[in-house]
Amino acid sequence: MGRIVVGYDGSPYSQAALSWARDEAVRTGAPIEVFHADEWPATAPPMVPLPLLRPDRTVAEVIDEILEKAVAAVRKTHPAVDVTTRAVRGHAAAALIDRSRDARLIVLGGHGHSVVAGLLGSVISAVSAHARCPVVVVRGVPEPDAAVIAGVDGSELTLPVLLFAAERATARKVPLRVIRADPEQAAAGAPVAVVRERFPGLTIQVEDTLEHPAAALARASAAAQLLVVGSRGRGAVTGLLLGSISQHLLRHSACTVAVIHREVS
Incomplete structure (x- = not known):
């Protein structure tokens, strides 16, 4: 069982991601890895001598302190949770995608100027499209009894999406709402029967x-605590949920979004 990897930079948004991961770890028994990707010097202003901007030892100490504080916070409230840290040098999105090969989940904060190492939402877009494990983007503060929603379309990812959503709904003791956007609804009926069994x-x-899937799912998210959709790994949510729609959900959903990939069984 892989670790729940949390993209972390100390911002309130990464702290919300860590809180979500902590609760998931309590429910599943999975360990947590607090992960920081240090992108220097890729993000350095041009024409400035790097040694003046980047005393490596000092920056490394700051990163270590941020990660240590995160670990201490988890251990204080949830001492039974296995939590470790990892800091790497490299682009945030590429580092997280590479880390996803051995991870159980990647968890990111859904707002703010920095997601892992000072990048905008491009990190979320890239990781949610190309990760090799489910990616959770934490948004909003839902009611604990709110439903889990699965958005499906009859594609090959319908069952993995439903199973992921059903596991989380069962653990939270809340209903599962399945919203099907499928011109041939019978194609999505068999996976639902499997999940019921x-x-x-x-x-x-x-x-x-x-209705247009983006509108239907975004509206439904206002009464949910988790919205689960699928991705074929090209930056698109499967089937009818293509391109800009997936990005719309990741940016505008009122609740946390989980993106399930082709590789997930």
Whole structure:
């Protein structure tokens, strides 16, 4: 079982990501890795001597302090959670995508100027598109009894999306809402039946929509604590949920978004 890897830079948004990961670790028993990608000198202003801007030892100490404080906060409130740190040199998105090969989940904060190492939402876009494990982008402060939503379209990722969502709904003891955007709804019916069989105590509500998927899912997210969708690994949410729609959900969902990839079984 891989670690839950949290992109962390000490910002409130990365702290929210760590809080979500901590709760997930409590429910699943998975260990946490607090991960920082140091992009210097890629982000240095031009024409400035690097030694004047970057005393390596001092910056390394600051990074270590940020990560140590994060670990201490988790251990103070949840001493049973296994939490470690990792700091690497390199571009944040590339480092996280590489780390995803052995991770259980990648968890990122959903707002703010810095996500892992001072980049804008391009980190979220790249990692959510190309990671080799599920990516969770933490947004909002949902009610604890709010439902989990799975957005599906009858593609090959429908069952993995439903299973991921059903596991989280079961752990949280909340209903699972399945919103199907599929011109041939029968194609999505069999995976729902599989999930009903595997999770007999879970309340599952199925809704078919002809509305634009971005609008339907974004609106539904206002009454949810987690929205789960799929990605084929090209920056797009599967099937009807293509291109700009996936980015719309990652930026404008009222709740946390989980993106499931082709490699997830």
